[in-house]
Amino acid sequence: MNQPSPQRPPHPGFYALVGPNAAGKTHLLRSLMGPGAAFVPAGADAKFAGDTVASHLRAANTAKPLAPIDFPDARIKDLSVGERRLLTITVALAAEEPLLLLDEPFDGIDTTTRKQVRQQLIDYVAEDPERTIVMASHRPEDFVGLATHVIQVFGRETHSYGLSLDDARLLYxxxxxxxxxxxxxxxxxxxxxxxxxxxxxxxxxxxxxxxxxxxxxxxYPDDAMLIDLLAQSPANLQTGKALQ
Missing domain, CATH: 3.30.70 (Alpha-Beta Plaits)
Known part of the structure; x- marks a missing residue:
């Protein structure tokens, strides 16, 4: 079965990007960057403009006009790991791009903040059914209640590119x-x-x-078990396509 080029997911929705470590998930996310896309890098890769939240927001708003953001001002160095993570996600959501790319967005976030971010992501897609989120995470439970489709990456090849979770479930x-x-x-x-x-x-x-x-x-497996299975091996009815 031929697959679409991994330039953009074929349908709107929330995509679980799964696969083992060093499989190429971050590479795929970066390959999707471009006009109309907002990218939230892994926590260790996040960069901030200026020394304070206010200066970072001004710079972000200059690069791309943002929806109003309610985030307490503080020196970036005084923010906790979770607060820095939340800031990067908040800015990406405020950009209101049709494609949102998330690399391990829940790392370093406490349970309360995780629930808040999950609801924000649900609302983000619900506000515009043409929006798409592609999220990489090593925890299957992060996708429960969010993901509608899957993209698998193994050995820098994509599999099941756009397969719905309901269709994937029937494979197991x-x-x-x-x-x-x-x-x-x-x-x-x-x-x-x-x-x-x-x-x-x-x-x-x-x-x-x-x-x-x-x-x-x-x-058939529930969503968490299904995501875990999909992260371990390519679904049988889909062919692979090498990442460029």
Whole structure:
């Protein structure tokens, strides 16, 4: 299956950018930068203009007129790690660009602030259905309640570029039942996770299982488990495209 070029995601929505460390997630985010995009780098890469919040906001507003921002003034060096993170996110949201790129945005943010930022991101997309967010995170739970689509990166190649989470979910059926029956299925379909307790085995597969293949009930992962699975291996029905 041919994929669109990774210049922009193919549909509006919230994209979970997943993959192992050093796979190329940050490289992909940077490749999406350009007119109409706002970028929030990883915390260690964040740069600030001037010595104070006010000077940083003035510089940001000069570069791109921003929506009103309510952020307490202080010296940048006196801000906590979480406050600096929140400042970069606040400025990016105020830019109101159609594409928002986030690299590990929840690092260094406490639980209360994380909830605040999550709601801001939900509102950001809800305010304009044509907006798109692409967010990289190493924690699957960060995407729960946010992500609608996925982009996988492995070995600097993209996979499942724009696959919806609901479609991706069908690629990972989970079947629980007598070990002998599960082993028969495992001989026919690839298994990504398996656990046995006494005479019962639960197996998660990485390919759809036809209804005719088993009489056992088939379940599917919740969002957090699905994101975790997608971060471990490319979804089977999608081809890869090398990052440029």
């Amino acid at each position: 059926p989970t079947v629980t039942g007598p070990t002998a029956e599960i082993e028969e299925l495992a001989a026919q379909y690839p298994v990504v996770d398996k656990a046995t307790l006494g005479p019962t085995t639960r197996a998660t597969f990485s390919a759809p299982i036809p209804e005719s293949a088993t009489a056992l009930p088939v379940g």
